[in-house]
Each structure stands twice: as C-alpha cells, then as structure tokens.
Amino acid sequence: MIGMMTLFIWLGKGEKQRDHAKLLSNIWPCVKTLNNDLFWSSSTVQRAMLNGILTPFPFFNRKNDKKSLVHLRKYPPQINKDPKIKFGQDTNFGLFVHKMFYNRDLILYAQRVFLSKIFRENQYLLDDTNIPFDWDHISPHKYVHRKFKIPYVLKQWYTTNGNMRAWPYSLNRMDQDDVPAIKLDPLNQKKYQNIDNEKFSGIEKSWDQFIKKNQSLIENKHELKKRLLDWSFCQTTWSECTVRDMKTGWKEVYQLILERNLSICQSWYEQLRIEDLIPSQIEDISFSDFIDSRKWDLNPGYELDSKKVFQFEDFNCWVSKSISVEESDVYLYFSCKTNPDYALEDDGVEFGVFENTPGRLISKIEISDKSKLNYDSDKKNWIYAYFTLVSHDEVSYIEIIKNFKDWLKKIPKKEIKSLAEPFVNSVLTKYRNRI
Structure with missing residues (x-):
C-alpha cells in the first residue's frame, strides 16, 4: 500500500502537481471494480500509466535486464x-531517473529512522518546511561553486540525492565545511589539514556535549564514525574521501554519488516491494490468451444483408462460432480497440449477443426500466453492454470475462441466459474455475 502511494505521489504528480487529478481519474475504474488486494497491485499501477500520467519505472536489479x-x-x-x-535514451527510463535522483522526499525516506529519533514526533512531518534541518552537500558545495573547469558530468550529479542529506541544524553547526572524510569521521585528527591541537580539542568538546545530550542516539564517541555514516545513509567509502580538487579528483566523487543514489533507491525498492508493482508488458497478453481459438474467430467479417458485421476499423472483435438457440443462429462477441492503451478506457470493451435472423429472440427480450442502464439493444439483432478492462494482466482479464458471464446470466430471457454455459466452455480450461 505504502509503495503504491509513494509511486503515485512521486511519479504521478507531473508539472506543478497538476497530474494528480488525472491519475485519480485513470485509476477510478480500479476503485469501482477491484477488491482490496487487487487494488493495491500492479493492475492499478498499469491504469495509472495511461496517457503517460504515471512515469514508468524500471526493475532495480533484474537478472539479464539491461x-x-x-x-x-x-x-x-x-x-x-x-x-x-x-541511460535514459537506451531504456526510456530517463524521466524516472531524473525525478527520483532529485526527489528530496526519497532522502527523507532513507534517513527516516534517524530523523524520527532526533526530532520529536510532532516535529517530523515531511511537508513541514519549518523542520529544523538543512539540505547539506556531503561533498561540500564550495568545491564546485564558481569554480572553473569543473567537469560537466560532476556538475550534473553534484546536487542529486547521492550528494545530499537532511542534516539537523545542531549537527550542521558542528560540521567542518570540509571533505566527507572529516564530516563523517570528525574525531580522527589525522584526516585534518594543518589543524592545531587547540582547535581540535574544541571539536572534541562539541561532540562530547552532543553525545551527552543524545544518549538515545549514541552512547560514546567511539561509535561516532559508524553513527554518522548510518545517519547520513552513506557507505564506508565516503568516510575515506578526501577530494578537494574536483578538476582532478572528480571521478572518485562521481562514483560515490552514483552509488549512494542507487543505495537510496534500493532501500525504497526493497522495503516497499516496488518491483511487485511493475505491470506486465502490454504486448505480452490479450483476450486471445484466455479463450479457445477453436471456438472463436478474430475479426471474421460475416456477411449480413450484404453488409459486413463484426468488422470495425481500429477494433479487434472476437466472435464465437454459431450457437443454435430455438432454431436461431446466435453469436457471442466482444470487441475493444487495437491500441492496448485505448483498450483500457472506461467502458472500452463491448460484449454482447448477435442474432443472425432478427425477430426470434432478441426482439422479444423485455427489459425493465430499472435494468435499462445495463443493456443496449437495437431490438432486432443485437443486445450488448460495455465493460472496463482494468489493466493488461491475467487477473484483470479473468475478472472482465467473469463479468461477461454474469451479464449473460442476468438477461431476462432464459434462452439467452443459457448462453452462459457455452461461453464458459469456450474459455481455456485452466481459467474456467476462476470465472
């Protein structure tokens, strides 16, 4: 649940958060039709992606997936x-990388345990702009600010999440605006450049006072390096970084920033099971995968009074073999747009019954005023209704096929109701007990 909410908030808001309303519109059919477990699944995520509203997201580390x-x-x-x-050009996930590597809320998620401990609970609100912390560059901003000949690539990565941390004012005031090796291991005098004993003693005293006031966070100064790394969500390699000249040492800093960006994303992926929410590939599944091809034809284009039926431009139409009912030949059919995205539109799937010889069955169906919204009919050859395919996954296809069956069984004429049985028998055996 939380994983999907973060996806929608972080990847579905669009420019100036205008797309949240569009995203909610996309997933409304899921709200109406899916049970609780299915709603919080990839089915809903796939609908959210319609019309480019929710930014697609990759697997974090799937085997053989480049x-x-x-x-x-x-x-x-x-x-x-x-x-x-x-990477974005090769994978089409460039927008995801841009959004997530600059998404400061993701840093707050990664550092949430530390932040919730150091601040009182009623202070720690993600949308509170008055929260007492700074966005701190782990490798200081001064090393690139107004500096000439800094590599373009480092400038592009320097302000990503990989080099930023949410850092409380109380700690930020004690920080030396120096290399990460000193920020993350401040009581190691060997890492300082030309520091006298008096100044270092002042640093030690400041940390002693902080530790004394925050025993719930840290018990003694011997833990300080490990705690600072944990609180900053940094790997140990950061505490060895002494690069001050970004013209010559930029590759080391770039690598640290890249790996921390990935680590921050990894914590989100793994803890909230984000990969479970990645939808099936749309081209991998269709109605044809659920019905017995011996009992259905795709776009057959039957002739009726010199006119083609079941042949619609930009639509796929599946038509059953002829079924004899009361000496009349009838056909079951369903259709949707050939474009997979458009097939997911509200009421984007038509399902119904066609009678080849008018006047025998369909014209005699009496539909009450109460039920009129559930049926459309030309009173001669056709009776049909519109349904919504929630997403292109197995569960959604099974659900809509089940809805077809239930609709047939509710038609107020027993001869048409009887079509439910041959319809179910035309579904592949492995799916029948699920409808």
Whole structure:
C-alpha cells in the first residue's frame, strides 16, 4: 500500500502537481471494480500509466535486464557527457531517473529512522518546511561553486540525492565545511589539514556535549564514525574521501554519488516491494490468451444483408462460432480497440449477443426500466453492454470475462441466459474455475 502511494505521489504528480487529478481519474475504474488486494497491485499501477500520467519505472536489479536501474554503473562517466542521459535514451527510463535522483522526499525516506529519533514526533512531518534541518552537500558545495573547469558530468550529479542529506541544524553547526572524510569521521585528527591541537580539542568538546545530550542516539564517541555514516545513509567509502580538487579528483566523487543514489533507491525498492508493482508488458497478453481459438474467430467479417458485421476499423472483435438457440443462429462477441492503451478506457470493451435472423429472440427480450442502464439493444439483432478492462494482466482479464458471464446470466430471457454455459466452455480450461 505504502509503495503504491509513494509511486503515485512521486511519479504521478507531473508539472506543478497538476497530474494528480488525472491519475485519480485513470485509476477510478480500479476503485469501482477491484477488491482490496487487487487494488493495491500492479493492475492499478498499469491504469495509472495511461496517457503517460504515471512515469514508468524500471526493475532495480533484474537478472539479464539491461534496463535495470543498477545498469547505470555500466555507463562510464565522461567529462562532457552525463550517463543519465544515455541511460535514459537506451531504456526510456530517463524521466524516472531524473525525478527520483532529485526527489528530496526519497532522502527523507532513507534517513527516516534517524530523523524520527532526533526530532520529536510532532516535529517530523515531511511537508513541514519549518523542520529544523538543512539540505547539506556531503561533498561540500564550495568545491564546485564558481569554480572553473569543473567537469560537466560532476556538475550534473553534484546536487542529486547521492550528494545530499537532511542534516539537523545542531549537527550542521558542528560540521567542518570540509571533505566527507572529516564530516563523517570528525574525531580522527589525522584526516585534518594543518589543524592545531587547540582547535581540535574544541571539536572534541562539541561532540562530547552532543553525545551527552543524545544518549538515545549514541552512547560514546567511539561509535561516532559508524553513527554518522548510518545517519547520513552513506557507505564506508565516503568516510575515506578526501577530494578537494574536483578538476582532478572528480571521478572518485562521481562514483560515490552514483552509488549512494542507487543505495537510496534500493532501500525504497526493497522495503516497499516496488518491483511487485511493475505491470506486465502490454504486448505480452490479450483476450486471445484466455479463450479457445477453436471456438472463436478474430475479426471474421460475416456477411449480413450484404453488409459486413463484426468488422470495425481500429477494433479487434472476437466472435464465437454459431450457437443454435430455438432454431436461431446466435453469436457471442466482444470487441475493444487495437491500441492496448485505448483498450483500457472506461467502458472500452463491448460484449454482447448477435442474432443472425432478427425477430426470434432478441426482439422479444423485455427489459425493465430499472435494468435499462445495463443493456443496449437495437431490438432486432443485437443486445450488448460495455465493460472496463482494468489493466493488461491475467487477473484483470479473468475478472472482465467473469463479468461477461454474469451479464449473460442476468438477461431476462432464459434462452439467452443459457448462453452462459457455452461461453464458459469456450474459455481455456485452466481459467474456467476462476470465472
């Protein structure tokens, strides 16, 4: 549940958060038709992606998948080229990378345990702009600000999440605006450049006071390096970084920033099971995968009074073999647009019954005023209704096929109701007990 909510909030808001309303409109059929478990699944996520509203997202590290996010590591940094751009071109996930690598809420998620402990619970609200912390560059901003000949690629990555942390004012005031090795291991005097004993003693005293006031966070100064790394959501390699000259040492800093970006995303992916919400590939599944091809034809274009029926431009239409009912030949059919995205539109699937010889069955169906909204009919050959395919996954197809069956069984004429049985028998055996 939380995983899907973060997806919708972070990847579905669009420019100036205008797309949240569109996203809600996309998923409304899921609200109406899916049970609780199915709603919080990839079915709803796929609908949210309609019309480009929800930004598509990759697997984090799927075997043999070159579009997985970790494959950013395979793109070597070059001074004047940003690997994010090439990765986006190769995978179509560039917008995801841009949104997530600059999404400060994702940092708050990664650091949430520390932040919730150091601040009182009633202070820790993600939308509270008055919360007492700074957005701190782990490798200081001063090393690139107004500096000439800094590699373009490093400038593009320097303000991503990989080099940022939410850092409380109380800690930020004690920080030396220095390399990460000192920020994350401030009581190691060997890491300082030309620091006298008096100044270092002042640093030690400040940390002693902080530790004394925050025993629930840290018990003694011997834990400080480990705690600072944990609180900052940094790997140990950050505490060894002493790069001050970004013209010559930029590759080391770039690599640290890349890996921390990936680690922050990984924590979100794994803890909230984001990969479980990745929809099936649309082209991998269709109605044809659920019905017995021996009992159905696709776009047959039957002749009736010199006119083609069951043949519609930009639509696929599945038509059953002829079924004899009361000496009349009838056909079951359903149709949807050939474009997979359009097939998911509200009421985008038509299902009904066609009678080849008018005047025998369908014209005699009496529909009460109460039930009129459930049926459309020309009173001669056709009776039909519109349904919504929620998404292109197995569960959604089974659900809509079940709805077809239930609709047939409610038609107020027993001869038409009887079509429910041959309809069910035309579904592939492995799916029948699920409808």
